[in-house]
Amino acid sequence: MPNAMTIDTEQLFANLTQPQREAVSHVDGPLLVLAGPGSGKTTVVTRRIANLIANGAAPWEILALTFTNKAAGEMRDRVVKALGGYVDYRNTPTVATFHSFCARQLRRYADAAGLAENYSIYDSADQRDAIKLSLKKADLDSKNWTPGSVAAAISNAKNQLMDAATYSASATDFYTRSISKIYTHYQKILKDNDALDFDDLLMKMANLLRDSEDVREQFQNRFQYLLIDEYQDTNHAQFVIAYALAGGHQNICVVGDPDQSIYGWRGADITNILEFEEHFPNAKIVALGQNFRSTGHIVDAAAGLIENNSRRKHKRLHTELGEGEKPTVSVCLDEHHEARLVTDFFSRLHEEDDLPWKEMAVLYRVNSLSRVLEEAFRKAKIPYVIARGTAFYDRKEIKDALSYLRLVVNPNDEVALRRIINTPTRGIGKTTLSKIELAGVLKQLRLFDSLKEAAMVEGLTTRAVNSIKKFVAMIENWQRAALADASDSLIATNPLAGFVEQVIRESGLEAQYKNSKNNEEDQERLENLSELISASAQFVPEPVFSEGENEEDNEDLTLVRLLAAFLESVALVSDADAIDPESGTVTLMTLHAAKGMEYEAVAIVGLEENLLPHMRAIGNEMEMEEERRLCFVGITRAKRRLQMSRAAVRTHRGMRERTMESRFLSELPSGSIICCDQSFDEDIDDTEAYSPRSDRRLSTSVSSGEFPIGCVVRHAKFGLGTVQAITPRAIGASVSVSFSTVGTKTLILEYAKLERVG
DNA sequence: CTGGTCATTTTTTTT
DNA sequence: AAATGACCAG
Numbered sequence: 001m002p003n004a005m006t007i008d009t010e011q012l013f014a015n016l017t018q019p020q021r022e023a024v025s026h027v028d029g030p031l032l033v034l035a036g037p038g039s040g041k042t043t044v045v046t047r048r049i050a051n052l053i054a055n056g057a058a059p060w061e062i063l064a065l066t067f068t069n070k071a072a073g074e075m076r077d078r079v080v081k082a083l084g085g086y087v088d089y090r091n092t093p094t095v096a097t098f099h100s101f102c103a104r105q106l107r108r109y110a111d112a113a114g115l116a117e118n119y120s121i122y123d124s125a126d127q128r129d130a131i132k133l134s135l136k137k138a139d140l141d142s143k144n145w146t147p148g149s150v151a152a153a154i155s156n157a158k159n160q161l162m163d164a165a166t167y168s169a170s171a172t173d174f175y176t177r178s179i180s181k182i183y184t185h186y187q188k189i190l191k192d193n194d195a196l197d198f199d200d201l202l203m204k205m206a207n208l209l210r211d212s213e214d215v216r217e218q219f220q221n222r223f224q225y226l227l228i229d230e231y232q233d234t235n236h237a238q239f240v241i242a243y244a245l246a247g248g249h250q251n252i253c254v255v256g257d258p259d260q261s262i263y264g265w266r267g268a269d270i271t272n273i274l275e276f277e278e279h280f281p282n283a284k285i286v287a288l289g290q291n292f293r294s295t296g297h298i299v300d301a302a303a304g305l306i307e308n309n310s311r312r313k314h315k316r317l318h319t320e321l322g323e324g325e326k327p328t329v330s331v332c333l334d335e336h337h338e339a340r341l342v343t344d345f346f347s348r349l350h351e352e353d354d355l356p357w358k359e360m361a362v363l364y365r366v367n368s369l370s371r372v373l374e375e376a377f378r379k380a381k382i383p384y385v386i387a388r389g390t391a392f393y394d395r396k397e398i399k400d401a402l403s404y405l406r407l408v409v410n411p412n413d414e415v416a417l418r419r420i421i422n423t424p425t426r427g428i429g430k431t432t433l434s435k436i437e438l439a440g441v442l443k444q445l446r447l448f449d450s451l452k453e454a455a456m457v458e459g460l461t462t463r464a465v466n467s468i469k470k471f472v473a474m475i476e477n478w479q480r481a482a483l484a485d486a487s488d489s490l491i492a493t494n495p496l497a498g499f500v501e502q503v504i505r506e507s508g509l510e511a512q513y514k515n516s517k518n519n520e521e522d523q524e525r526l527e528n529l530s531e532l533i534s535a536s537a538q539f540v541p542e543p544v545f546s547e548g549e550n551e552e553d554n555e556d557l558t559l560v561r562l563l564a565a566f567l568e569s570v571a572l573v574s575d576a577d578a579i580d581p582e583s584g585t586v587t588l589m590t591l592h593a594a595k596g597m598e599y600e601a602v603a604i605v606g607l608e609e610n611l612l613p614h615m616r617a618i619g620n621e622m623e624m625e626e627e628r629r630l631c632f633v634g635i636t637r638a639k640r641r642l643q644m645s646r647a648a649v650r651t652h653r654g655m656r657e658r659t660m661e662s663r664f665l666s667e668l669p670s671g672s673i674i675c676c677d678q679s680f681d682e683d684i685d686d687t688e689a690y691s692p693r694s695d696r697r698l699s700t701s702v703s704s705g706e707f708p709i710g711c712v713v714r715h716a717k718f719g720l721g722t723v724q725a726i727t728p729r730a731i732g733a734s735v736s737v738s739f740s741t742v743g744t745k746t747l748i749l750e751y752a753k754l755e756r757v758g
Numbered sequence: 759c760t761g762g763t764c765a766t767t768t769t770t771t772t773t
Numbered sequence: 774a775a776a777t778g779a780c781c782a783g
Contacts, residue, residue, distance in 0.1 A: 067773075099773050124772080198773050265771065366770055368774090390772080422759095429759045574773060592771050614770055630771085653768070654774050 007054040007083060012047045016040075023286045024048045027055050030246075030280035031253040032231075032273070036317050037302070037636035038293025038598065041255055042078065045227065048253065049093060050082040052225055059083075062093035063223040063245070065101060067230050068576045071596060072097055075229070094223070096542070098238055099198060100572050102205040104542065106196070107564070112215050113208045116194040118564055120406050120413045121571040125399070127151055127197050129415045134185035140178060153179045154186060158199035159235040159267030161206055163187070192446065194412045202237040209244035220248045230595075231256035231276075235267035243279065252280060258313045259306050260633050262592060264626050274313055291317050291636075293598050295324020297672040298642050302635040304669035309625045326672055327635070327642035329607070329665055331679045334649045334656075335369070339376030341678065342603045345643050346382060346586060349601050357383055359600035361587045363634045365612040369605060370588050377586065387579045387589035393570055397509065397525040398532055402570065404507050405500065408478045409564045411448045418447075424512040427467045435459060436468075448472075478503060482560040496562055497537035504529050541565040591634045602638035604631075607646040607662040631664045648679040713737060713754040720757070 013021055020040055023033050024047045035041035045064075053059055066072045076095040096104070103121065110117040122130060131147045131154075157167045164184040171180040190196065196204065209216045226246050228234065231254035234242070246252035254276060261270045277283045291299050299319045306312070332338040342362055349355040362373055370386050377384040392398060400423050403416035410416075422428045439457045440450030454460060454468040481502075486495055504510050510529065513522040541562060576593045587599075591612075606612055613627035635642060650659050711723050721739035737754070 097773075201773085262771075263773095266773075368770095371774090425760070427759070431759080572773065576772090590771065610769095616770065626771095651774085 007050060009051070009054050012051050012054065012082070016044075016047075017288075017290060019286050019288050020044050022284075023288070024051055026253070026284055026286075027052060028249075028251055030250055030276070030283035032276045032283050032285045033253065033255040034285065034287040034313060035255055035257055036287075036289055036291060037257065037260065037633070038291040039288035040290075040292055041288065042075070044288070045229065045255060046075065046078040046082045049079050049227070053083065057225055059091050059093050061222070061224040062227070063101075063225070064093055064095045064227040065098050065229065065242075066095070067097060067233060068574050068596075069097055069100070069572070070574075070577045070579060071229060072100075097572065098234075098241070099201050100542075100568070102201040102241070103196075103568050103572065106201065106204055106208070109208060109212075109215055112212050113204050115196070115204065116410070116412075118194065118410045118560070120193065120195040120410045120416065121201070121568060122190070122195050122197045122415065123393075123571055124151070124198075125394070126195070126415045129418070130189050130193075130195075130197075131182070131186055133189055134182050137185045137189075138178075138181045140182065145178070145182065150179065150182055154183050155199050156267055157183065158197075158203045159237050161203055161237055161240060163203070189414075192412065193414045194410050195415070199237070202235070202241065206237050206240040206244070209241060216244055216247070219245055224249055224251060226252045228252070228254045229256070230260075232258050232261035232270060232273045233263045233266075233268045234272050236269055236272075237267075239269065239272045239279075246280070250280065258311070259309070259629055260595060262595065262626060262630050262633060264622070270311065274311070287315070289315060289317055291319040292321070293639050294319060294636060295321045295640055297324055297326045298635065298638050298640075300672040301327050301642070301668050302632050304672070305628060305635065305664060305667050306632045308667050309628055311625060324640055326674045327638070327644060327668075329668070329673050329675045330643065330645040331661070331677045332645055332647045333679050335372045335647045335651065336376070337678070338605055338645050338647045339372045340380075341645055342373065342605065342643070343376050343380035343382055345603055345641075346601065347380060349641065350382075355600055356584070357586050358581060358584050360602070361589065361594065361597065361599040361637065362603045362605060363589060363591050363594050363637065364605050365591055365614060365630070366606075367590060369611075373588055373605070377588075383585040384588055385578075385580070385583055385585045387587055387593050388575050390573060390575055392528070392531070393573065395525075395528055397513070397528055401500070401504055401507075401509055401529060401532055402567065404478075404503050404509075405563060406567055407448075407475055408482050408503070409560055409567065411475070411479070412446055414447045420507070421471065424508045426471060426508070427463060428471065432460060432464045432468075448475075474506060478506075479560075482558070482563060484559045485557070486559045486562045487557040494537065494539065494562065495559055496539060496566060497533050499559060499563070500536040501533050504533070535570075536566055539566045539569065591630045594637050595633055598637055598639060600639045601641035601643075602634070603643045603645070604634045605645050606650075607631075607644050607665055608650070609660040609662055611650075611659075612662055612664065628664060628667075631662075712757050714757050715739065715754055 012024060016024065017040075020043070023031065023044045026048070033041070033044065035044070049062060049064070052062060064072075064075055066075060072095045076092060079095070080092060094101075106113050106115055107117050107119070110119070120126075128147045128151065131150050135145055135147070135150070162170070164180070164187045167176075167183055168180040171177045190200070209219065223245060226242065228242055233256070242252065242254075254273070256273050258270055258273050261268060261273075264270065272279075277285065294302075296319055299317050303317050307316075330338075330341055332341055346357070346360050349360065350357065364370065364373075367388075374384070374386065393402070400420055403419040406413050406416040407420070418433075421433065435457055436450050436454060437447065439453070440447060443450070443453075445453070451468050451472050454465050454472075478499075482499065484495065510526070513525045513529070539562075541557075542565075574593075575589065576596070579587060579589065579593070579597065587597075591604075604612075610618070612631060613624055617623035617627045635644075644665070646661060646665070647659060649656055651657075709723050712720060713723060714720055715737070719739060721737040723737055
C-alpha cells in the first residue's frame with residue numbers, strides 16, 4: 001500500500017507553469033483542463049494522479065478513461081513511474097478505454113444488464129452482415145439502403161441513447177420510419193445472437209447505470225476519482241456514463257481541447273466540453289495555452305488556421321521555443337511526385353541533421369493515400385510502418401479463425417457461424433443452409449441448434465447431413481475442452497495458445513492454405529495464422545478489478561473466459577494502437593490516428609479541396625470546421641519541421657483528375673510559411689512528358705551526369721533517342737530527348753525510366 | 759456445390 | 774484501383 005509519506009511531492013510540482021500547478025494540485029470537485037496541443041497535458045494528468053494518491057486516495061479508487069488502448073497503456077506506465085515504484089501492476093489506478101471498460105463491466109454485471117456473460121462483440125464487418133440480414137427481414141431493397149448509411153443512422157441513435165422503441169416513437173417521415181424498421185430487426189438479431197456492437201457497449205453501460213441504483217452506487221463508491229482524457233471527443237452516451245459515475249462525489253476531471261475535436265461523425269458532441277461548467281457547477285477551469293512542442297512559425301501557422309473557426313473556447317497558443325523554420329507548402333505534379341517530395345524531405349533530414357527515422361511521420365486524410373507513399377518509401381529504402389492496427393484482424397484468414405473461436409465462446413453468434421460453416425469448404429453450401437434455416441424457423445430454433453437436428457430435415461442428402469454432424473461435433477468438442485481451468489494462467493504459461501492452435505488445425509484452416517499451390521499468398525496467410533497464435537500466447541487478461549474490493553471476480557478463470565477476454569481485446573484494437581514510437585521507422589498514418597502524437601518532422605500530403613477538406617464536408621459549415629480542426633491537429637504534431645503539399649493532378653478511382661488547392665492553405669498566415677510551386681502550368685498529358693515553364697530552385701545535387709548531352713537512351717514507349725538537353729533540379733529534373741519515332745520529347749527524369757545505351 | 763468470369767459500385771475518418 | 778455481387782459452366 002503506498003502511503004502519503006513515500007511520494008516525493010516536491011518532485012510532482014517541479015518545473016511546472018502556474019496553470020499546470022493549479023491543475024496538478026486540484027483534488028476534490030469538478031475540474032476542466034483546457035489543454036492546447038503540446039501544452040504538457042500528459043505530464044499534468046499523471047502528476048495529478050500521483051498527487052491524489054499523495055493526498056490519501058487509494059490507487060484502486062481512481063478511474064481514468066481514454067479513447068485508445070495505446071493512450072491507456074501510456075498513462076498507466078507514466079503513473080507507475082511518477083509514483084516511483086510504490087504501486088505494482090495489481091494495485092494501480094484503473095486505466096482503460098471507454099469501450100473496454102464498458103465491455104468488461106458488462107460481463108461482470110451481465111445479469112443486471114440483461115445480457116449473456118459470454119456475449120460477442122461485433123465489429124464493423126459483423127455489423128454490416130447483421131444489417132444486411134435485417135434489410136432482408138425488413139423486406140427493404142438493399143439497393144436503396146446501403147449498409148453503411150443504415151449503420152451510421154443506427155449508430156447515431158445509439159450514441160443518443162435511443163433504443164429501437166424510442167427511435168420508432170419519434171420516427172415520422174418515410175426515411176426515419178424505414179430506418180426504425182431496420183433498427184428493430186437489427187437489434188433483434190443482436191439479441192438473438194447474444195451480441196453487442198461498439199455503440200451497444202456504451203449504451204448498455206449507460207442504461208445499466210441509469211436503471212440499477214445498486215450497481216450505480218457500487219461504482220460511485222469504488223471509484224472516488226474519475227478522469228477523462230480527450231473529453232472533446234466524448235459522445236452523449238459517454239457523457240451520461242461519466243455523469244453517472246461522478247454522481248455524488250463530483251470528483252471528475254476532464255482534459256481536452258475543443259480545437260482538436262475530430263470525431264463529430266462518430267457522435268462526439270463538442271458541447272460536452274463547451275458546457276462543462278453547466279453540467280458540473282462550481283467547476284474549476286484551467287487553460288494550458290503555452291505550447292512546449294513546436295517552434296514559433298509552426299504554432300503561428302496552426303493558430304492562424306484555427307482562428308477561421310467560430311465555435312471555439314480558448315485563446316491563442318504561444319511558444320517560447322523560438323521562431324524555428326517556416327513550414328513549406330509545395331505544389332507537386334502528381335501524387336508520385338508528391339511522395340518523392342516527402343521521401344526527399346526526410347532523407348535530407350536524416351542525412352544532414354542526423355534526425356532518426358522514428359522522429360518523422362507522414363499524415364494524410366484518407367487511407368487510400370498510403371499506397372503511393374508506401375511505394376516511394378520502398379524505392380527510397382526508407383524504413384516505414386503504416387499505422388493500421390486493425391488491418392491484421394481484418395484479414396480473411398484471421399477473421400475466419402476468430403469466428404471459430406467466437407463460436408466456441410458463444411454458439412448463438414450466427415454471424416460467426418455463417419462465416420465459417422463452409423470455410424474451408426465442407427459441402428454445406430447455400431441450398432443446404434437455407435433448408436436448415438427454413439426448418440429451424442418453423443421450430444423457432446437458433447441456427448446452431450437447427451444444425452444439431454439436421455438429420456430430421458427433409459430433402460437433405462446423406463452427404464450434407466454427415467458434413468453437418470461432423471461440424472457440430474467438432475465445435476462441441478472444443479466447447480468441452482474450453483471448460484478447463486485456466487486460473488494459473490497469470491503465473492504459468494497460458495493455455496490459450498495451445499487451444500487456438502488446435503482450433504486452427506482441426507477446423508481445416510491450416511490445411512486449406514498448406515495444401516494449396518498458390519504458394520506466395522497462402523504462405524503469408526499461414527504466417528498470419530501463426531502470428532495470431534503468438535498474439536494469444538502473449539495475451540494477459542486485465543483483472544476485472546484490481547486490488548481492493550471484488551477480488552474474488554478474478555478467480556474461477558476458465559479457458560472460455562480467458563478466450564472471451566482475448567476476443568474482446570482483439571475486437572477493440574484501433575489503428576492508433578499500432579503506433580510504436582521506438583520502432584525506428586517513419587510512421588505513415590491518417591490525421592485521425594495522429595492525435596496525441598508528436599514528431600520532429602511531419603509531412604502532410606493531399607492538401608486539396610475534396611480531400612482535406614473532404615468532399616463530404618463541403619457545403620456544411622459544422623463539418624468544414626471539423627476538417628479545419630483535423631488540419632490543425634496535423635500541423636501541431638510537428639515539433640520543428642513541417643512540410644505540406646498537394647498534387648496538381650491525382651489519380652482517383654482509376655481516373656487522373658486535376659485538383660484544386662485546399663482552402664486551408666490560403667488561410668495560413670503568409671508570413672509564417674514558404675510556398676514553392678514545383679509543378680508546371682502547361683498541360684500534362686498521359687505520356688508523362690511535362691514541359692518545364694521556368695527553372696526555379698535549381699539544385700546541382702541531381703545526378704544529371706548519368707545522362708550527358710548526346711548520349712543514347714531507351715524509353716519504354718518511344719524507343720531509342722538522343723539526349724538534347726538536361727535541366728537539373730531537386731525535383732522533376734527534365735530532359736529533352738530526340739526520338740526517331742516521335743521526334744523530340746521533354747521528359748521528367750524520375751518518371752521516364754530512361755535506360756542509357758550509349 | 760464450387761470456382762471461375764464479368765459487371766457494377768465505391769466516395770472518410772474509427773471504437 | 775479494388776472489392777463485391779451476379780451469373781454460369783463444370
